Amino acid sequence: MNLAKLRGALAEKGITQRELAKKLGLTTKSVNAKLNGRCKISVDEAASMSKILKLKEPSTIFFD
Incomplete structure (x- = not known):
């Protein structure tokens, strides 16, 4: 996962x-914690983030 790209x-x-x-229904x-690598981002959260950010190639962020 490339958190810098995210x-x-x-x-x-x-x-x-x-x-x-x-938008994710989480606390700030x-x-x-997820954006700083202290907690993992679930597959569902990654999918939601991809939609929210309208990522064209989410695999470059979530599957580094």
Whole structure:
């Protein structure tokens, strides 16, 4: 998983961790832990993030 690319995609789309957390139904603290590698991102969360960020090639982020 390439967390730097994921954080970059968030910045590129102008989506904050708080906004992402709300869309995923998670706490901001939980999203922060996932984006910093302290907690794993589930397959369902990765799929949701891909849709939220409208990623064309999510495999480059989630399957490094």
